[in-house]
Amino acid sequence: MLSTSYKSQIDTLLKRVAGLRDDQRRHSEASFKAAQNAQRKREQAAKSRSASSARSYLQQADQDTRNALAAEKRANDCAKKIADIESQVTSKQKSLQNALKQESDRADQALAAKQRASDRETQRRRQDELKHARELAKLARPEVRHVMVPAPQPEKLRILYLTANPDREQPLRTEAEVSSVLRELRGTKYRDHIDLQVRPAATPKDLLDGINDIRPHVIHFSGHGDDGLLAFDNASLDEPDSVIVEFDLLAELLNATDRPPTLLVMNACRTLHGSDVLLEAVPVLIGMEDSVGDAAAGVFATQFYSAIASGQPIGVALRQAKVALKLALMKQDAELPQLISREDVDTERVSLVSDQGVSA
Template sequence: MSSTDMYRRALAQLKDKEASLEKELQRHEADLHKAKENARRYEDQAQRASSASSAKSALSSATRESKKALDAGKKVADIKKKLADNARDQGSRQRSLQSSEKSDRQAQDREADRRRQREKSHAREMAQLAKTNVHYVHLKPPEPEKLRVLYLTSNPGMDLRTDAEVRQVQQALRGAKYRDLVTVEQRPAATFQDLLDGLNDVQPHIIHFSGHGGGSSVVMEGGELAGGSEQAISFPLLVKALDATDHPPTLLVLNACDTLEGAEVILPAVPVVIAMSDNVLDMAAILFAQQFYAALASGQSVGSSLKQAKVKIEAAMIDDEASELPQCISRDDVDISSLVLVKTA
């Protein structure tokens, strides 16, 4: 609960308490008035009494009612003090609430300014990208050839199970219907140079990246022999690399956290991109890749393969929202529900 909500709730509770005290005050003031009236009435009866015994009884009743009036008066005074304390507390909470709301507005203004700066930065990147001579990739008719997958894994922090992911994919392919029509070329500890070399050597239909991502970039190995070095590859730079080939890929898979935002810039060079919309757990990433390639190697379309991968994650009950993390974006002229990458004839 935010500070603003906490102050609002506290202020509402004080107002409810004030209303309750007001009702209680009215009740005790009524009791005080009634007891005073009864005491005066009994005193009058004592003065008019015709006998000593009647006068004594009336005076006793007057004393009793006076005591009730005294008790009621004490309660009235106590409640008025509580009301005064409540009013003071309400004033304090109201000032705190106004200060917290002001802080919230300032935080919202700062976030809005940061968002505008990000939008401006994105617009500049798009403008820069537009200046680049990127040839527009057109899908070719199906060809009777093996589906070639360039599998790039990068784990400079040694905190991801990328090797386990590749192993599970290869195992899934061995059991697939058209396993002989799919070949996977892995580049472990992949650098940016490995991407360029893979474009030349493998001429892949699919480029799959498994590692860290976020902020419209992916993190590749830096290439230092000591290990642990890394290089952030921005999407604008990535799209230039993907365009620098006469045999562009059809599909790019970014099996890395927060890679969906901004991935549209890649579409001029690669017609279909699958990326993650948020942080993704290791196990979810592995299950996604395993089932996605098993389905592709069984002759399923890209759309159906993606659906199967999501169902696989959901069935494992890793996270309520994990199955929705893999998302696909494509050019308007591409229908992933009919895009089959494994050609059987």
């Protein structure tokens, strides 16, 4: 319903309230006046020496009392109607506020759409002008035959995906997380520009080898962590155990290359605390503010890389992952993933992949 309709209804209701208040005041005055008359007649009856006159006064007093009660009842009825209509006014005012907000939102959307159309038209004219200038330049220079050399293929976004699950008492579903991410990537816009390499049961040596062999733009660790450390695998088949790598050493490891990664994702418990030191090696990193469960870790990773592979900036991809956690009824986990970056990096604008390949 339009806001003008709600305003009209509210005005009509307020006029009814005003009329009822006049009626209520009139009935209250009549009740008060009748009660005074009744009191006065009873006083006259008490003073009268004639029995018949006293009875007449009392009869008149009784009638005035009935009139006072009737007028009071009409005043009370008016008060009830006023309360009911005021409740309707309150409800209509809420509906009016909602209608005004919706109309404002639609107006903003229409203005934004108009601006986008204007921007597209401006871009089209510029392209036409550039095309015309190129055609004129081509006509002005002599024809030269060139050997056509194929353009180089765009570089793929390389992701080194490390999983470690050496703790038998606290097993993790890292395989399910990786499987979900791979399935999601197959349907993304820039799936052909993504090269995701998985290293299960990853050791610190796997990280070093991956940095040398893959030269990753993104390094993702999924496993156990804690304040200031990650737990890698020891690669033992007989006695699996954790190899603790503290963030100071991890920063040195990530820096020990001529091409450090752009993004480090630590999908492990409490990896946000103390991670500032890692900014010396990578410009952007994502960690977990507190403990995170298997399901939440899987939902986060799946939506985050789906957004990255669709060309979304890092900051936007993280917000999408948080929304996905809320949609999966994990609202309490939605704020666990947090992003920190160097001061000169605008994560709301930095996209890792586009139709031209890697943009990191």
